[in-house]
Amino acid sequence: MKRLRQLLLLLSILLIGLSWWGIIAARSGLVVRSFEQESIPLMYLAPQQAQAVPGVLIAHGYAGSKQLMLGYAHVLARAGYATMLWDFDGHGANSNQLQRFELQQNLNVALNVLLKQPEVDRTRLALLGHSMGSGIVMSAGIEQVLFAAAIAVSPTGASVTSQAPRNLQLQAGSWEGRFIANAQQLLAAGGGSNDNFAAGTARELVIVPNAEHITILFNDASHQAALRWLNATFNQSSTSNYVDRRMGWYGLHLLGWLDRASILCGLDKVEEQFFIANLMECP
Structure with a gap:
């Protein structure tokens, strides 16, 4: 015994x-930095020795944290993107009191830190968000034209038009019907599917097979769809063989x-x- x-x-x-x-x-082959700005915990991932690469803000959903979004960050960073994640107020390691109207300010803090990183091309920026975070990033893309693309995973709502946000990709899991309906409404409000990336009006809805509201975050099909959309936006051919x-x-x-x-x-x-x-x- x-x-x-x-x-x-x-x-x-x-x-x-x-x-x-x-x-x-x-994490091999990546630069990983942690920050705390205005009591907001942030994490930055980028390729080692990268220069002037596109930057992507990655926002988590309600009751989530930056840790749940690391699959997107790893895939994108290995494909040549600089990524910034953070914990919204009242989530993860962020001890600030949750106040809905402050969440957009949280994103702005993350943006300011991202722009200070030496690997980032400040003229090429994009957004990705899940659930609650999708609404925040779509609103930011509508209000700030500096973002060339927005990716909304399991999307909630936003005042989408045919012009804003620029180059909008919508994703929903095949097992989350309510969010598929939200995505379809947003796609219709945005003028329908098209691939006019040069004009910034490209639109797409991706249904991720066999995924629901949480498992979509760990689904390689979702990660690769986001990478494909950003590559089309920034006219890049980078690939990532990394599976989270x-x-x-x-x-x-x-x-x-x-x-x-x-x-x-x-x-x-x-x-x-x-x-x-x-x-x-x-x-």
Whole structure:
């Protein structure tokens, strides 16, 4: 029994080590910087040694955080884009009180920090947002013409026209009917599908297969659709072979720690099942 425990403990350590290798490897080849501006936590990812590349603001949804949007940031950064994520007030690591009218100001803070990064071409900027964040980025794209493209994932609402925001891509998961309906209404208000990127009036609706409101964030089809749209906007041919598997690595990490903790606590099988179900810690 003692030898079995030792082997299981070794296995748990290997799982934890493997998970950390996968998480760290996801950042290889990238510049990663963290900031805090006006009590807003921000994270910046860009290709190493990049010069004058397009910048993309990436906004999370209600009850979300910048961590949930890292799949888009990794794919875009590996394809040659500089990306900036942040936690809206009242979300993630942001301890500021949530006030709806301040969320646009949060985006403006993130924009100012993005523009200060040495890799960013200040004349080529775009926006991407999910759910609540989609409404914020569409509104920013309507109000500020400096943004060449806006990507709204699981879109809410905005005063979209045929001219603004520029080059609007709408995405919705095939299993989130209400957001598909929102996207269809926005597409109609925006003048319908077209590929007139030069004029800034391109419009598209992408239905991501087998995805709902949360899983769409980890869906490679969504990530690649966003990359394709930005490439068309900025006339780039960059590609990314990166597939975001960080959630799998995090799950493996959790499994390793649960296994290790149950062994060290010396629990029998029934107690171990109770431990896992309740995420208890050793006393």
